[in-house]
Amino acid sequence: MPMKGLFMNHDNKEIFKFPRYLPNDLEGFIDFYPGKFPGVVPYYEKCARKYFKSPEKFKVFAEDSYKDLVIGVNIIRKDYSKGDKNDLDFLLETDNRLHKLYAFRFWIVNYLFADGPFHEHYIDMIKSYGRLAIGSHNLDTHDYEKKVLEVERNLIQSDYKDLYLRFALNGVILMRSLRKDKELSIIIGEVSLLIKKENPEKNNSLIYKKLDKIIDNIDENLLDKDLIIQSEFRKSKLPIYNMIIHSIEFEKENRDLQKRQDKLQENIHDILSTIKQKCSKDEFEELKISYKMASILSESKDIMGNIDQEFLPLWFDIIGKIAEILENMNTGYKQRQIGPGALFYAFSWYLPDKYKARIFTPDIKPFDISKV
Amino acid sequence: MSKKNKKFIDITPHKSLMQKVGQTGYSLQEAISELIDNAIDAKLSGKKIIVDIKINSKLIEITDNGMGMSEETAINSIRLGYSKKYKKLGEFGLGLKTASTFLGKTFQISTSPKGENNEYKIDYNEDDWMKKWDWDHFPFVIDHDVKTSSSGTKITIKDLKIDINEKILEKLKTELNTRFMPFIENGDLDLAINNKKTTYIKPKILGSWNKFNVSDGKVKISGSWAYQLRGLDRSYFGFNTFRRGRLVTTFDKIGLSPNQGIKQIIGKIEIEGVPISHDKKSWQKGSSEYIKTEQALRAYFVDLEPKPKKLLSGYPASSGIVEGRVRLVGMFMRDDIEKEMNKVKRGDIIVTEMTRPHFLLAIRRSEGIITDLGGTLCHAAIVSREFNIPAVVGTKHATQVLKDEQRVIIDANEGIIYES
Numbered sequence: 046m047p048m049k050g051l052f053m054n055h056d057n058k059e060i061f062k063f064p065r066y067l068p069n070d071l072e073g074f075i076d077f078y079p080g081k082f083p084g085v086v087p088y089y090e091k092c093a094r095k096y097f098k099s100p101e102k103f104k105v106f107a108e109d110s111y112k113d114l115v116i117g118v119n120i121i122r123k124d125y126s127k128g129d130k131n132d133l134d135f136l137l138e139t140d141n142r143l144h145k146l147y148a149f150r151f152w153i154v155n156y157l158f159a160d161g162p163f164h165e166h167y168i169d170m171i172k173s174y175g176r177l178a179i180g181s182h183n184l185d186t187h188d189y190e191k192k193v194l195e196v197e198r199n200l201i202q203s204d205y206k207d208l209y210l211r212f213a214l215n216g217v218i219l220m221r222s223l224r225k226d227k228e229l230s231i232i233i234g235e236v237s238l239l240i241k242k243e244n245p246e247k248n249n250s251l252i253y254k255k256l257d258k259i260i261d262n263i264d265e266n267l268l269d270k271d272l273i274i275q276s277e278f279r280k281s282k283l284p285i286y287n288m289i290i291h292s293i294e295f296e297k298e299n300r301d302l303q304k305r306q307d308k309l310q311e312n313i314h315d316i317l318s319t320i321k322q323k324c325s326k327d328e329f330e331e332l333k334i335s336y337k338m339a340s341i342l343s344e345s346k347d348i349m350g351n352i353d354q355e356f357l358p359l360w361f362d363i364i365g366k367i368a369e370i371l372e373n374m375n376t377g378y379k380q381r382q383i384g385p386g387a388l389f390y391a392f393s394w395y396l397p398d399k400y401k402a403r404i405f406t407p408d409i410k411p412f413d414i415s416k417v
Numbered sequence: 418m419s420k421k422n423k424k425f426i427d428i429t430p431h432k433s434l435m436q437k438v439g440q441t442g443y444s445l446q447e448a449i450s451e452l453i454d455n456a457i458d459a460k461l462s463g464k465k466i467i468v469d470i471k472i473n474s475k476l477i478e479i480t481d482n483g484m485g486m487s488e489e490t491a492i493n494s495i496r497l498g499y500s501k502k503y504k505k506l507g508e509f510g511l512g513l514k515t516a517s518t519f520l521g522k523t524f525q526i527s528t529s530p531k532g533e534n535n536e537y538k539i540d541y542n543e544d545d546w547m548k549k550w551d552w553d554h555f556p557f558v559i560d561h562d563v564k565t566s567s568s569g570t571k572i573t574i575k576d577l578k579i580d581i582n583e584k585i586l587e588k589l590k591t592e593l594n595t596r597f598m599p600f601i602e603n604g605d606l607d608l609a610i611n612n613k614k615t616t617y618i619k620p621k622i623l624g625s626w627n628k629f630n631v632s633d634g635k636v637k638i639s640g641s642w643a644y645q646l647r648g649l650d651r652s653y654f655g656f657n658t659f660r661r662g663r664l665v666t667t668f669d670k671i672g673l674s675p676n677q678g679i680k681q682i683i684g685k686i687e688i689e690g691v692p693i694s695h696d697k698k699s700w701q702k703g704s705s706e707y708i709k710t711e712q713a714l715r716a717y718f719v720d721l722e723p724k725p726k727k728l729l730s731g732y733p734a735s736s737g738i739v740e741g742r743v744r745l746v747g748m749f750m751r752d753d754i755e756k757e758m759n760k761v762k763r764g765d766i767i768v769t770e771m772t773r774p775h776f777l778l779a780i781r782r783s784e785g786i787i788t789d790l791g792g793t794l795c796h797a798a799i800v801s802r803e804f805n806i807p808a809v810v811g812t813k814h815a816t817q818v819l820k821d822e823q824r825v826i827i828d829a830n831e832g833i834i835y836e837s
Binding site: 067068069070071160164165185186187190191194198201202207208209210212213249271275283284287290291294295298302343 | 648649650652653732735736754755758759770771774775777778780781782790791792795796799800802803804810811830
């Protein structure tokens with residue numbers, strides 16, 4: 046039977062409005078970017094309308110944004126490598142360029158869409174329709190609510206495997222491969238015992254020594270690409286040690302996770318089929334869109350996250366240099382834990398006036414990747 | 418002047434009463450429990466009673482290795498209201514008949530008493546009863562010289578009046594476990610359903626069980642209680658009450674506040690001296706003994722009912738309710754990832770600004786996650802859902818409000834953090 050009242054509310058203009066709050070916005074960009082880059086507001090609102098019911102188009106938008114990010118970071122990095130890193134003017138200008146690129150290509154996808162009301166809307170839809178997948182027959186309140194959570198969890202998680210899940214599931218393949226080797230299997234047993242001890246970190250050096258034997262014999266293809274990048278970036282084997290320890294310590298749990306994952310697609314199919322019987326064609330279409338969109342938003346977040354390895358070292362180098370200069374200028378600035386938004390909440394108070402004015406003057410030029 | 422004429426009339430119950438007693442509103446679990454009660458009453462001293470239940474869509478068969486019934490007891494077992502079991506479980510003499518006629522149209526009692534080579538059989542069939550037999554004319558079969566290895570009784574019920582499906586069977590297992598918990602726990606009873614032995618599943622509690630005794634005149638209450646975390650059904654707390662080791666009520670709020678919060682009292686109590694209803698499903702609440710019991714329990718528990726303080730609230734990212742020790746972990750833009758990660762021990766509650774994939778090992782070791790930042794799609798929300806770890810995200814101030822080592826309760830169904 047069709048459910049009146051649930052159908053997507055096209056008149057709810059709030060969904061298309063620029064968000065006023067973002068739950069993950071640690072650096073407080075929601076307060077700064079609309080003022081500094083006013084163009085980001087109409088740009089977001091235009092995109093929100095354009096992609097509202099078009100998950101596939103949103104996916105292309107996110108992928109294109111990511112491509113631009115890579116291009117932009119490479120251009121800025123190249124310019125930065127040629128410039129004078131002791132020149133405050135140059136550093137601030139480079140920082141500003143990064144902010145503009147970040148606001149229009151990263152923040153919009155990763156925060157405004159994925160953490161804002163746009164995404165929240167689809168989650169609400171999934172939750173509302175999800176209840177239709179459960180018959181009330183023979184279920185008491187406890188079992189009914191448990192089912193509701195199970196359905197929501199399956200639909201919201203979708204069949205997309207994010208970085209955490211990929212790490213865990215790769216562990217299953219890794220262990221299967223290592224267990225084939227008798228000698229390595231014995232080492233796994235020894236490491237497992239050491240991990241189970243009261244304070245395993247006390248045995249870290251011993252554990253690492255044993256893991257080295259595993260790493261020497263490991264097929265590199267079994268390690269996640271991100272893990273190798275991390276290891277190279279940190280110039281340390283620790284990320285790889287952690288991954289192997291995790292695979293050993295959670296061997297059984299990861300296998301269960303794999304089983305759950307294998308069944309997830311089937312479960313989702315069953316849930317959607319049941320709901321299909323209980324709502325109108327339009328309503329089911331709405332659910333399908335919501336499900337796809339939530340999944341793509343999740344996936345996009347992961348895709349955008351890949352740029353961290355490129356973006357953050359460059360950005361932290363720049364803001365580190367600015368902090369150093371400000372300290373040396375005896376401005377009263379003191380080192381503190383800062384993030385990419387440091388310019389606005391930390392440095393601005395100590396900069397010479399002309400730079401303060403520059404930072405707080407709105408940049409109204411439209412964003413153009415070729416002029417990044 | 419009126420004329421009085423006194424005569425004596427026949428008040429033999431109408432034959433349909435036999436069928437009607439089965440319409441008392443039992444559930445499958447309650448009906449089968451009645452038959453298990455009888456088996457427990459027939460327990461041989463010093464020997465564990467083994468009750469085997471075979472159940473499918475065609476029949477229900479309950480077999481025990483108890484003392485069996487003598488000829489006299491077997492004959493009386495089919496009589497309505499007959500019982501010699503004073504102060505025992507089957508004291509009303511109705512259970513076997515009400516339960517069996519509730520479950521099916523036909524049933525057979527076959528019993529072999531200890532020390533005899535005879536087997537006694539009673540076959541009841543609803544149609545035959547109405548057409549052929551009567552209160553004073555009912556077939557009773559004796560098989561002589563039966564070579565049985567042990568004594569015991571078997572009740573076989575056919576032409577079932579209820580649908581048996583997997584869901585009902587699951588529920589049956591759970592409820593029988595709860596009902597006969599005291600007997601299973603102390604090793605007096607082995608209960609198997611379709612060849613699968615049931616095991617007592619201990620409820621998850623916080624801390625340990627506390628024993629207690631309260632008495633007021635003839636009323637004696639003894640048992641144990643503990644704290645549990647609220648489940649999805651808020652009313653699943655209170656006591657399982659027992660009389661002579663037999664479950665009378667579940668989640669009984671006797672003596673407790675009807676609405677308890679995140680931390681609730683559960684327990685099992687044996688009550689002596691309070692009358693119960695003939696179906697043994699409830700206490701007689703109007704009796705002075707029941708009122709005394711309620712007052713005594715209220716006095717005992719009034720100061721023990723917990724009221725944990727709410728500390729924070731946030732977005733409920735991954736459902737579940739857990740209690741644990743706070744472990745403050747800096748995951749945001751840290752170089753010393755391993756140092757932070759090593760802080761987390763199994764069962765800890767991670768409290769952090771936001772989670773990062775590089776901290777996966779610590780996340781897997783944790784029992785719950787609380788973050789300052791985050792919404793539906795933040796890393797913590799995604800990862801906690803994937804790994805089934807209760808999480809509350811976007812609390813804004815968790816890393817400032819909560820202290821390392823502090824014990825807290827995460828209600829990730831509602832998005833609230835309580836002090837434990």
